[in-house]
Amino acid sequence: MTLDRRAELGEFLRSRRARLSPQEVGLIDHGARRRVPGLRREELALLAGVSVDHYVRLEQGRTLHFSESVLDAVGRALRLNPVEREHFHRLARPWSGEEPPAEQQVRPGLRRLLESSDVPAYIVGRGTNVLAWNRLAAALITDFSALPPRERNLARLVFLDEGMRELYEDWPAKAADVVAYLRLDAARNPGDSGIAELIAELLEASADFRELWNRHALKDKTHGRYIYLHPVVGRIDLGFETLRLPDDPDQGLIAHTVEADSPSANALHLLASLTAQTQTV
Template sequence: MSLDRRAELGEFLRSRRARLSPEEVGLPDYGNRRRVPGLRREELAMVAGVSVDHYVRLEQGRTLHFSESVLDAVAQALRLNPVEREHLYRLARPWSGAEPPAEQQVRPGLRTLLDAAADVPAYIVGRGTTVLAWNALAAALITDFGALPPRERNLARLVFLDEGMRELYEDWAAKAADVVAYLRLDIARNPGDAGIAALIDELSTEPEFHKLWEQHELKDKTHGRYVYLHPVVGRLDLGFETLRLPDDLDQALIMHTTEPDSPSATALRLLATWARTSGPAPADSLLG
């Protein structure tokens, strides 16, 4: 699929209207007389203080030349969070048509940071959740990336197509939702990336992915935590932090953390020992 910006804009706005009730925005509720969930277009336009025709043209994507004041008013009326607000602005503005380079090369600065992160699982993710580089602990924790063909070194593909991932994450459903929400954000940032479009086409044949995709949720990868159920060392409750370079937002260094002296810290040390003795081969020769 290629991103149809007008269709995406309309579906996004409709999904956000549907999650608001009239009572939430100070309007009367007509109960069973309502035939659509959430706010009607006319109600949203009233709350935003824009004409109904103006809002309808926005939702139908008739033009991608809306003033900042209109977008601000609609974003406020829909109670969009900062990520959703940025998404709205991106979809409602003309796209330059420039396509990103097909090949992604690891930034030297991120490579240096990755090499220095030997004591925690760390990896570099590019466009479309492609894993570009990793250290030995990341391979030991998640999967042996080096044993996979390059096309399969992709977090979204692994989460939905690798049965082992369903057992690795204690809350696989939450991980899957996060991945889909990030992919939707990523293709809007890179509408000309054929690789992301092909990945979404492939995964859309999976019912669980398709259901999540239709929800139009958005989530950037910043920080958080996941609980892993590792087959060798057991349960690891790990936080993660994301580092992006200001001049290259398409690549991110993901580093896992754990509380000092916690059971997860002990399990992580055991994982490091296992990685050195019996785990995946060192990935140094595979980074690139």
């Protein structure tokens, strides 16, 4: 089971047409009733300067042999942001069918870096799999070592573990971010059957995931902040930075940051102290 890129391409383009109105793009709306929201295919083709048949073949995935200039024109007409534009080009390019990706391994040096860090940090691989973590990350989020390897997955945890809903002050925002990143990751790794199976599982098991997945939102994991409601030390406001590995960009080291001398810094220090005590018992 792998990603159906032609279907994904069509759904993505339809979702982006649906969010644009004729008025927004300078077209005259003659008041005729529209069967679907947003721009019609012929209106989008007009804006992009391509024939209607050309655009329809693109949206229906009948061929993946379009020039960069055509893709650029359609992207501009749809007002795609840089992340969406890269995603669109990736989906619309021919794909030869690569070999299934090899299992990801974390270098010993990176594990030592995690262990020496005094902030919660972990490494995420393809399909939001958590590949490695330090003790503070386990104390903050969940004890990954107590989970079967298959369950060490951020998307699975966020949508299938009820405790995650209580951990994040704004769980809907966290859930939306995870889905937007997973969709981007799936397109980057179309031959990864594990990602496709994960998506199928979550579509079946979680109504929240289905609703978010159907939005076709895209977001790369770069930096940001989440507020945790930890059951022991309380509210912790943490930023995060994602560091990509040059020799394996599908691995990202997520390191949290905290404002010095803040209540969150005190809470994090307390969590670290409790974690150290537990380790020595």
